[in-house]
Amino acid sequence: MNEVKKSVVAVIDYGMGNLHSVAKALEFVADENTQVVVTSDPAVIDAADRVLLPGVGAIRDCIGEMYNAGLVPSIRKAMAEKPFLAICVGIQSLMSHSEENGGVNCLDHFKGNALFFGEQHTDHDGSKLKVPHMGWNQVKQTINHPLWEGIPDNARFYFVHSFYVVPENKNEVAGTCDYGLEFCVALSRNNVFAVQFHPEKSHEDGLQLYKNFIHWDGKPSLANKD
Amino acid sequence: MGLAKRIIPCLDVDNGRVVKGVQFVDIRDAGDPVEVAKRYNEQGADEITFLDITASSDDRATTVHMVEAIASQVFIPLTVGGGIRTCEDIRRMLNAGADKVGINTAAVFNPEFVREAAERFGSQCIVVAIDAKKVSQEGEADKWEIFTHGGRKPTGLDAVEWAKKMVEYGAGEILLTSMDRDGTKNGFDLGVTRAISEAVHVPVIASGGVGNLDHLVDGVIEGKADAVLAASIFHFGEYSIQQAKERMSDAGIEMRL
Numbered sequence: 490m491n492e493v494k495k496s497v498v499a500v501i502d503y504g505m506g507n508l509h510s511v512a513k514a515l516e517f518v519a520d521e522n523t524q525v526v527v528t529s530d531p532a533v534i535d536a537a538d539r540v541l542l543p544g545v546g547a548i549r550d551c552i553g554e555m556y557n558a559g560l561v562p563s564i565r566k567a568m569a570e571k572p573f574l575a576i577c578v579g580i581q582s583l584m585s586h587s588e589e590n591g592g593v594n595c596l597d598h599f600k601g602n603a604l605f606f607g608e609q610h611t612d613h614d615g616s617k618l619k620v621p622h623m624g625w626n627q628v629k630q631t632i633n634h635p636l637w638e639g640i641p642d643n644a645r646f647y648f649v650h651s652f653y654v655v656p657e658n659k660n661e662v663a664g665t666c667d668y669g670l671e672f673c674v675a676l677s678r679n680n681v682f683a684v685q686f687h688p689e690k691s692h693e694d695g696l697q698l699y700k701n702f703i704h705w706d707g708k709p710s711l712a713n714k715d
Numbered sequence: 716m717g718l719a720k721r722i723i724p725c726l727d728v729d730n731g732r733v734v735k736g737v738q739f740v741d742i743r744d745a746g747d748p749v750e751v752a753k754r755y756n757e758q759g760a761d762e763i764t765f766l767d768i769t770a771s772s773d774d775r776a777t778t779v780h781m782v783e784a785i786a787s788q789v790f791i792p793l794t795v796g797g798g799i800r801t802c803e804d805i806r807r808m809l810n811a812g813a814d815k816v817g818i819n820t821a822a823v824f825n826p827e828f829v830r831e832a833a834e835r836f837g838s839q840c841i842v843v844a845i846d847a848k849k850v851s852q853e854g855e856a857d858k859w860e861i862f863t864h865g866g867r868k869p870t871g872l873d874a875v876e877w878a879k880k881m882v883e884y885g886a887g888e889i890l891l892t893s894m895d896r897d898g899t900k901n902g903f904d905l906g907v908t909r910a911i912s913e914a915v916h917v918p919v920i921a922s923g924g925v926g927n928l929d930h931l932v933d934g935v936i937e938g939k940a941d942a943v944l945a946a947s948i949f950h951f952g953e954y955s956i957q958q959a960k961e962r963m964s965d966a967g968i969e970m971r972l
Binding site: 624 | 788812919
């Protein structure tokens with residue numbers, strides 16, 4: 490038997506619904522040696538080679554369900570040791586705290602908070618901006634990172650959110666976006682990467698980011714050429 | 716730099732087939748929603764909306780399979796509207812791969828449904844569809860009302876007030892169709908589009924009446940719409956999505972090109 494052990498990407502299912510498009514997008518870019526598993530089983534997450542934390546809905550329910558399902562120890566373990574990608578509410582769940590739902594303590598992996606744009610959000614010229622921030626906006630890559638490989642700087646990604654993250658450590662910012670204010674849309678520390686937008690809804694560039702993730706060794710900088 | 720305005724092609728689907736006589740010469744099965752969705756995706760559509768006009772609820776299973784097939788191949792946002800009456804309907808469409816659902820008549824008859832749906836699934840996936848008709852006479856202050864049953868039944872509800880109420884109840888986006896303009900190719904009703912867009916803080920999609928690319932420009936610049944929806948100008952191959960985007964970009968509108 491020459492069968493190669495497949496590399497497993499675990500998509501964490503904590504009962505918040507639609508993981509179909511995340512899994513389908515990963516499968517679309519996966520090679521024959523990669524297996525995508527949607528799971529709520531801590532043992533599967535612990536055994537996976539890479540872990541993706543999606544997020545849909547309100548933060549209180551997200552964090553609540555992560556704890557209820559007994560997934561938090563596995564999430565923390567994965568963030569300590571293997572390539573880990575969080576998307577949308579997933580990035581917010583990694584902060585210390587979110588303003589949503591009257592204030593919710595989150596997983597505190599990145600120091601800082603998720604703040605509300607506000608219903609009276611305005612552009613730099615004072616004109617009204619809609620909230621949620623919904624649609625395709627440009628992402629400025631503030632660092633070189635393996636997950637940005639093959640994606641042009643200022644490429645457009647699809648966003649749907651009303652809260653944005655403000656990390657205390659600016660060195661952890663990997664990308665920003667402008668919507669009335671310049672705010673952080675990607676965070677990076679060691680083997681953990683997190684984005685506010687939805688790669689699975691962002692056409693070619695989103696698929697490229699997932700492809701990069703599937704091949705990422707978890708090192709935050711581009712491989713040294715020496 | 717900044718958020719782009721969106722172009723959303725809309726497909727009317729009946730029992731798993733695109734209707735309105737879609738004719739693409741280079742698509743084998745012109746009425747296959749998956750083929751049509753892929754085509755629009757390749758042309759650079761920012762989202763795709765399906766309106767399920769299937770008469771029988773038994774045939775809704777077909778729509779679920781269609782959404783599943785599209786969501787496996789087209790990686791841009793998908794909205795499904797038509798026949799969404801219960802949270803179970805919403806769950807089924809989201810599980811199949813839809814990102815948002817459009818609620819129309821059910822919201823008029825039971826506004827609490829919108830609140831319940833937004834609380835359960837999040838406002839980001841709840842689009843409230845509003846069918847409005849102008850009811851003010853010449854010389855009077857502009858007034859629009861909500862109509863149901865394809866524009867035949869008046870409800871007495873003021874369109875602008877209704878939009879504000881729906882946002883308060885949790886709508887994350889408003890899909891506004893002018894029943895006066897739908898199918899006329901005379902352009903959007905810019906008055907009601909602007910009135911509603913300025914009255915609510917969530918994005919508004921303008922719909923109904925697009926006949927040429929300038930109408931799309933007008934919808935954004937004069938109507939203050941955040942997105943424009945059109946069907947026939949794209950279906951019949953009169954214009955591609957790319958052409959529409961270039962025209963809007965030339966008019967100074969931020970677009971994803």
